[in-house]
Amino acid sequence: MTTTEELLTTLKRILPQDQVSVNQTILEQHSRDESYHTPSLPDIVVFPKTTEEVSKIMKLASQFKVPVIPFGRGTSLEGHVIPYNKGITIDFSLMNKVLEIREHDFLVRVQPGVTRTQLNKELKRYGLFFSVDPGADATLGGMAATNASGTTSVKYGVMRDQVRDLEVVLADGTVIHTGNMAAKSSSGLHLNGLFVGSEGTLGCFTELTLRVYGIPEYILAARASFPTVHDAVSAVVGILSAGIPIARVELVDESSMKQVNLFSDTDYQEKPTLFLEFHGNEAGLKQDVEFMKEIVADCQCEGIVFETDQAALNRLWEARHNLAYAYIHGYPGKKMMITDVCLPISELAGAIEHARKELNKHGLTGGIVGHVGDGNFHTILMIDMNNLEEISKADEFNESIVLYALERGGTCTGEHGVGVGKQKYQEKEHGKALQVMEKIKLALDPENLLNPNKIMKL
Numbered sequence: 001m002t003t004t005e006e007l008l009t010t011l012k013r014i015l016p017q018d019q020v021s022v023n024q025t026i027l028e029q030h031s032r033d034e035s036y037h038t039p040s041l042p043d044i045v046v047f048p049k050t051t052e053e054v055s056k057i058m059k060l061a062s063q064f065k066v067p068v069i070p071f072g073r074g075t076s077l078e079g080h081v082i083p084y085n086k087g088i089t090i091d092f093s094l095m096n097k098v099l100e101i102r103e104h105d106f107l108v109r110v111q112p113g114v115t116r117t118q119l120n121k122e123l124k125r126y127g128l129f130f131s132v133d134p135g136a137d138a139t140l141g142g143m144a145a146t147n148a149s150g151t152t153s154v155k156y157g158v159m160r161d162q163v164r165d166l167e168v169v170l171a172d173g174t175v176i177h178t179g180n181m182a183a184k185s186s187s188g189l190h191l192n193g194l195f196v197g198s199e200g201t202l203g204c205f206t207e208l209t210l211r212v213y214g215i216p217e218y219i220l221a222a223r224a225s226f227p228t229v230h231d232a233v234s235a236v237v238g239i240l241s242a243g244i245p246i247a248r249v250e251l252v253d254e255s256s257m258k259q260v261n262l263f264s265d266t267d268y269q270e271k272p273t274l275f276l277e278f279h280g281n282e283a284g285l286k287q288d289v290e291f292m293k294e295i296v297a298d299c300q301c302e303g304i305v306f307e308t309d310q311a312a313l314n315r316l317w318e319a320r321h322n323l324a325y326a327y328i329h330g331y332p333g334k335k336m337m338i339t340d341v342c343l344p345i346s347e348l349a350g351a352i353e354h355a356r357k358e359l360n361k362h363g364l365t366g367g368i369v370g371h372v373g374d375g376n377f378h379t380i381l382m383i384d385m386n387n388l389e390e391i392s393k394a395d396e397f398n399e400s401i402v403l404y405a406l407e408r409g410g411t412c413t414g415e416h417g418v419g420v421g422k423q424k425y426q427e428k429e430h431g432k433a434l435q436v437m438e439k440i441k442l443a444l445d446p447e448n449l450l451n452p453n454k455i456m457k458l
Contacts, residue, residue, distance in 0.1 A: 003066075004043045007044065007064050008020065008022060010060055010064075011046060011060065014053070014056045014060065015057075019046060019048065019049070019094070020045075021044070021047070022044055022045075027042055030083070030089045030091065031082065032082060033076040033078075033079060033082060034077055035337075035338075035419075036383060037079035037082055038082075040082050040086070042083040042088065045088075045089045046088060046091065047094045049094045050095070051167060051207070054090065054169045054204055056173070059173035061087070061088055061171075062173065062447065067085040067086065067087030068089075068171075068449055069081055069088070070089075070112075071090060072093075072112065072143075073115070076142065076417065077338055078413070078416050079420040080145070080199050080417055080420075080454060081200075082420070085452050087449075092113040093139075095112055095206065096115075096139075098118070098119060098122045099111065101123065103127075106214075107164060107209055108123070108130070108209070109207060109209045109210075110140055110208050111208075112208065113139050113141065114140050114141075116134075116137060119140065123212055127214055128215065129213055129214075131156035131213055132148060132150060132152065132153070132159050132162060133151045134148040134415065144159055145198065145200050145205065145417075146199060146415070146416065150415065151320070151371060152247055153374050153376075154247070154248065155247040156213065158415070160192070160197065162210045162211045163179070163192050163209070164182075164210065164211060165178060165180055165207075166192060166195055166205050166209075167206045167207035168203035168206070169204045170202075171446075171447065176191075178191035179192045197417070198455075199418065199419065199454050199455055200450060201452075201455055202444050202445065217281050217282070219278070219279055220277070220285055221275070221276065221278075221306070221307045221316050221317075222275075222289075222305060223268060223304065223307075223316065224296050225269045225302045226272045226302060227271065227300055228272060229353065229368070230349045230352075230353060231301075232251055232273070233349040233352065235295060236249055236345075236373060238296075239292055240345070242295060244278070244291060244292055245285075245288065248276065248371075249275070249276050249372055250274065250320055250369065250370065250372070252272070252273045252367075253272050254270055254272055254367075256367030258270050259367065260320075260322075262326065263322060263325065263326030264322060266315075266319055269302070269303060271302060274296075275320050277317075323367075324336060324380060327367070327380050327382055331382040334365075334383055334385075336380060337380075338416070339378055339381070339398050339401055340376070340378050340414055341376075341377065341404075341410055341411065341413070342405070342410055342411050342414030343408055343409070343410035347405075347410065348370075351377070351401070351408070352368055352377055354401065355368055355379050358401065359397065362393040364381055364393055364397060366379050367379070367380050374414070375410070402422075403428075418454065418455045419455070423454070423455065434456065437456060441456065
C-alpha cells in the first residue's frame with residue numbers, strides 16, 4: 001500500500017467518507033486559484049466540519065509527514081492555495097456558520113468558511129456591517145490568511161485591524177487562541193498580528209472573532225473625472241489632507257473606464273476617474289462635500305456626479321468590483337494577471353505614471369486601478385499564456401513596478417499576499433527580518449508541512 005493509499009484509508013477512519021475525496025474533478029478544483037500560476041493537483045481533499053476534525057487531520061498529516069494546504073474559495077491571486085508539494089487540501093466550505101453576534105460589543109464570531117456577503121446579510125438585521133471589502137466574495141478565513149483589504153480600508157482599516165481573536169490549529173494538531181474579545185490588551189506577544197497574513201503557513205484558522213460597525217446614517221457616492229491620473233491622485237491627497245471622512249476612494253484609469261462601460265452597460269466618461277464614497281450624518285457630509293468640490297476643482301476635475309439612491313450606489317460599486325471580470329470578458333482566451341504594490345501616498349502618482357509608461361513600453365494590454373486612499377494600486381494585464389514572449393514581458397513589467405515601489409519605501413504587495421508570485425521579493429523587502437520569519441515558521445512547523453514554500457522557501 002502506498003503512502004497516499006494508507007493516508008486515505010486512515011482519513012476515512014477519522015472522518016465521514018463523504019468528507020474525504022480523491023475525485024478527479026474535486027482535485028482539479030483545488031489545484032488552482034484565480035491567478036495565472038500553474039495548477040498542481042493535491043493528493044486528497046478533505047471537508048472538515050469542526051475544529052476537532054481539523055485537529056485530527058493535522059495530527060495525521062504530522063504522523064505521515066504530508067503537506068497540508070488550507071483552502072477557502074480559491075479567490076487568491078498569487079498561487080497561495082496551489083499544492084505544489086501535493087498532500088492534503090483542507091477545504092473549509094462546510095465550516096460556514098456565523099456562531100455568535102455580540103451586537104453591543106460590535107463583535108462577531110464565525111467559522112472560516114463564512115463569506116463576507118453571507119456575514120453582512122446576517123448583520124443587517126442588527127444595523128451592523130463588516131467593513132473589509134476585497135471585491136471577490138472571499139471567505140473570512142482566507143481574507144485573514146492574506147490580510148485582505150479593499151475599497152473601504154482608507155476609513156475602516158485592513159483585515160488585521162478587524163481581528164480580535166483567532167482559533168488556530170497548529171501543525172501538530174494543538175488548538176490555540178491568539179487573542180480575546182477586549183478592545184485592547186498589553187498582555188503577551190501580538191499573536192493576532194503574527195497569524196493574520198501568514199497565508200496558511202503557521203496554522204489553520206477554525207474560528208475568527210471580528211470587529212463590526214454600525215451601518216452609517218447617510219452614504220453619498222460620487223464619480224469625478226480628471227484629465228490625467230496625476231490630477232486624480234493629487235485630488236485624493238488634498239481630500240485626505242483636509243480630514244474629510246472618506247470611506248472609499250478608487251482610481252480607475254481611462255483604459256479601465258472603457259472596459260467598465262462595455263461590461264456594465266454604463267456610459268461613464270472615459271477619463272481617469274475617482275469613485276468616491278462618504279459615510280456620516282447628512283448635515284455634516286453636506287459641508288464636507290462642498291469642501292471636497294473645491295479641492296477637486298483645484299485639481300482640474302472635469303465633471304463630478306453624485307449618487308445617494310441605493311440602486312445607483314450599488315450600480316457604481318458593482319461596476320468597480322466587476323472590473324476584473326470586465327477585462328476577462330473583453331479579452332477571451334487570455335489569462336488575467338493582476339499586480340499589487342503599495343507606496344507612501346506622496347509616491348503614488350509617480351508610481352502610477354511609471355506603471356503606465358512601462359505598460360506602453362512593453363506593448364501590454366491592461367489598465368490601472370487602485371485603492372488610492374491608502375497608496376495601493378493594481379495593474380490588470382491580459383496575457384496570452386501560449387505566448388512565451390508576452391509572459392516574459394508581463395514578468396518584466398511586474399518586476400519593474402515592484403522594484404519602483406520597494407526603492408521608495410513601499411511593499412511588493414499591499415493586499416494580495418505573497419504566495420509564490422511575490423516570494424522572490426521577500427529578501428529585498430525585509431532583509432534580515434526574513435530570517436526571523438523563517439525561524440518563527442520552523443518553530444511552529446518544524447517539518448514544514450503547512451502550505452510549504454509559500455511566502456518563504458525553506
